[in-house]
Amino acid sequence: MKKLLAAALSGVLTAGIILGGTGLSTKAAETETETTGELTPIKVAASATPHAEILEQAKPILAEEGYDLQVTVFDDYIMPNEVVESGDMDANYFQHLPYLEQYNEEKGSHLVSVGGIHYEPFGIYPGTKSSLDDIADGDSVAVPNDTTNEARALLLLQDNGLIKLKDGAGLTATVTDIEENPYNLDIVELEAAQVARVVDETAYVVLNGNYALAAGFSVAKDALAYEKSDSEAAKTYVNIIAVKEGNEENPGVQALVDVLKSDEIRNYINETYDGAVIPYDDSDAEAESETETGSEAETETAAETETAAE
Incomplete structure (x- = not known):
């Protein structure tokens, strides 16, 4: 039930950047631009909100750089x-890395991230009740049913004291991992795109950022x-630009x-x-990575010094 494909319709639409089905061969693109003066196409597959909207803002900027961004x-x-x-499209913009990795594993595909762009905070929103203080025994809570997003929703419920998950459930948690349910909540699992449609039927809904916006x-x-x-x-669920492995250095992708x-x-x-929707700052992640690397190096140095002393 939690298989990636079972949840496929839950929201992946939000982000397809499809860069040129022609493959955007660098030399061919340069030759075409030089000889015809036309812009080099970048075809993009995207979800409607916010991905396609963001891409629309990028169009005129890319046009100044010689690219025609075409969004589907x-x-x-x-x-x-x-x-x-x-290979029909060069890239997409709709998913986060955990989803991409799970998709690759289940489908045997070869997609990679070329950059994190933004993240969309998951939220608990009012349904028939307008405050978490009003929660009562047996209340229903609607959550996305795809693996990564359901885990994320359950972790948010746990962070707010509504349930407790088994130790180690983490980013693969499902309803079967609920260890304590003090309010006997009825967790209603739906495709991500459908969750917002039951606000009049459930006490609360837990929504992806893009579907919250759309609602x-x-x-x-x-x-x-x-x-x-x-x-x-x-940090984990940053929405990325994804391409097929080997297409990372495509000049159109890099420009995008x-x-x-x-x-x-x-x-x-x-x-x-x-x-x-919040822009993702790569510098924060890089700084954190460098700090961790530095700490590891210090630990190794200390260990070596101790060993030498022994």
Whole structure:
């Protein structure tokens, strides 16, 4: 039930960047641009909100750099990866790395990330009840049913004291990993795209950022609880640009990633989505990685010194 494909329609649509089904051969693209003066196409598969919206803002910037960004919107989690794996499209923008890795494992595909762009905080939103203080025995809570997103939803419920998961459940947690359920909550598992549609039928709903936006929710104003910007989930579930392995250095892909990380796009995201979409800062992750590496080196040095002393 938790198989990736069973949850395929839950929201993968949010992010397909499909760069040129022609493969965007560097020399061919340069020759075409030089001889015809036309822009080099970058075909992109994306979810409607916020991915396609963000890509629309990138279009004029890329045009100035000689690229014609062509965005195609998908509404499932399977096709955006299939078209990139097949070579019909050059990249997609709709998923986070845990989903991509699980997809590769289950489908035998060869997709890789070329850059993290943003993350969307998961939130608990009101259904028939407007406060977590009103929770009562037997209340229902709707959550996404795909593996990574359901685990994320359950972890958020746990962080807010509504359930307790078995030790080690982590990013693969399912309802079978609920160890304590003090309110006897009825966890309603639905495709991610369907969760927001049951706000009138369940006490609470736990939504991906993009589906919260599509449903008219504001993280800052409406969420009863949500993942914090410095949380492990925020770092883990960064939405990425994905390409087929071997296409990482495609100049069109590189230009796309650079533009999506630009101050212009970062400002657009911050000003538009009211905290539901947050630009990802690579420098934070790099700094953390360097700190960890430095600590490991210090530990090794200390161990060597101790050994020498012995």
